[in-house]
Amino acid sequence: MSVPFFDLTRQYEAIGDEIDEAMADVMASQWFIGGPHVADLEKQLAARVGCAEAIGVSSGTDALLVSLMALDIGPGDEVITTPFTFFSPIGSILRRGARPVFVDIDEATFNLDAGQLQEAITERTRAILPVHLFGQPCDMTAIGEVAAANDLAVIEDMAQALDAEHDGRPVGSFGTTGCVSFFPTKNLGAGGDGGMVFCDDEALAARIRRICRHGAEPKYHHVEVGGNFRLDAIQAAILKTKLHYLQQWNDARRGHAAFYDEAFADIEGVTTPMIGPKNRSVFNQYTIRVDDRDAVRQRLSEEGIGTNLYYPEPLHTQPALGFLDTQMGDFPIAERACRQVLSLPVFPELRDEERQKVVQKVDEVVGS
Numbered sequence: 001m002s003v004p005f006f007d008l009t010r011q012y013e014a015i016g017d018e019i020d021e022a023m024a025d026v027m028a029s030q031w032f033i034g035g036p037h038v039a040d041l042e043k044q045l046a047a048r049v050g051c052a053e054a055i056g057v058s059s060g061t062d063a064l065l066v067s068l069m070a071l072d073i074g075p076g077d078e079v080i081t082t083p084f085t086f087f088s089p090i091g092s093i094l095r096r097g098a099r100p101v102f103v104d105i106d107e108a109t110f111n112l113d114a115g116q117l118q119e120a121i122t123e124r125t126r127a128i129l130p131v132h133l134f135g136q137p138c139d140m141t142a143i144g145e146v147a148a149a150n151d152l153a154v155i156e157d158m159a160q161a162l163d164a165e166h167d168g169r170p171v172g173s174f175g176t177t178g179c180v181s182f183f184p185t186k187n188l189g190a191g192g193d194g195g196m197v198f199c200d201d202e203a204l205a206a207r208i209r210r211i212c213r214h215g216a217e218p219k220y221h222h223v224e225v226g227g228n229f230r231l232d233a234i235q236a237a238i239l240k241t242k243l244h245y246l247q248q249w250n251d252a253r254r255g256h257a258a259f260y261d262e263a264f265a266d267i268e269g270v271t272t273p274m275i276g277p278k279n280r281s282v283f284n285q286y287t288i289r290v291d292d293r294d295a296v297r298q299r300l301s302e303e304g305i306g307t308n309l310y311y312p313e314p315l316h317t318q319p320a321l322g323f324l325d326t327q328m329g330d331f332p333i334a335e336r337a338c339r340q341v342l343s344l345p346v347f348p349e350l351r352d353e354e355r356q357k358v359v360q361k362v363d364e365v366v367g368s
């Protein structure tokens with residue numbers, strides 16, 4: 001028996017009829033751009049995240065990009081963020097002509113270390129961009145305090161963390177904006193690309209909506225340069241259907257995580273993920289640390305266990321950021337994480353015997 005790292009066909013097997021019906025509804029209406037499904041999804045998710053406004057956009061990356069655009073962050077500005085995440089937030093900052101400024105991560109949670117923020121602030125700093133990595137919230141209490149004291153915007157990258165909570169409050173409701181991704185592997189995944197921006201400020205939301213329509217207001221009168229950043233109706237219809245199951249799926253992910261936590265507690269050489277006491281994670285990933293990670297991964301692969309590396313290389317050493325003059329050694333905790341992390345199967349439909357096998361093989365491989 002091999003264990004897949006991730007398998008969406010099981011989800012489609014379970015709820016495919018409902019998904020097909022939702023898609024057929026859009027096809028019958030032939031209303032592909034905007035329309036009731038998009039408006040409905042925005043309303044439902046705004047309420048869920050606890051924000052007044054939600055704007056459906058074309059991807060999680062574009063959610064970040066339009067947030068930066070609507071906050072007028074551009075050349076000469078600095079945005080403080082983490083060196084240990086997907087490239088998307090950094091690429092978005094760079095596409096605005098702004099400069100990413102990194103602070104190292106917290107060893108235990110993989111999230112940016114809020115204790116290092118104050119030191120990184122200069123007169124050019126405009127925003128903090130925390131990423132709720134693997135489904136676990138950043139320390140939004142501390143980040144909020146630093147942002148308020150320094151008059152900075154906060155752009156929450158909640159691509160991996162819809163429904164996660166910090167101090168009893170959903171992520172996405174803390175920042176100036178919250179940016180989620182509906183990439184198919186996310187906890188709420190579309191049938192393609194999609195994303196959403198959450199915010200409480202009506203004027204900011206209106207600006208984001210305008211930016212998503214080439215800066216036009218009214219139509220064909222272009223007040224500023226925007227882009228085509230809209231969420232498709234067909235994706236909204238699929239997402240609305242899946243939204244009914246999100247709680248159940250997140251519970252299943254948490255169940256797998258608790259199972260692994262307990263099973264790995266006795267296995268020397270495996271460090272399990274630490275969830276902060278104020279946090280409720282949605283475990284988009286269950287990521288352990290092991291030494292000799294590449295060899296462990298190779299042997300697990302030979303045993304039929306699917307794993308993945310999020311992320312094998314930090315951002316501050318990427319060739320695309322060469323001009324920043326950051327180098328290996330600058331953010332040692334992030335760099336160590338890149339060498340040690342190994343993400344295990346944690347998708348909701350993972351079977352009992354499969355997670356059991358994952359534990360058994362990790363035990364054999366790491367213990368040997």
Ligand SMILES: Cc1ncc(COP(=O)(O)O)c(C=O)c1O
Nearest residue numbers: 059060061086088159181182183
């Ligand atoms: C942390 C993080 N930020 C941003 C993104 C970008 O989202 P998208 O792929 O929808 O553009 C992703 C996922 O892909 C992500 O994991």
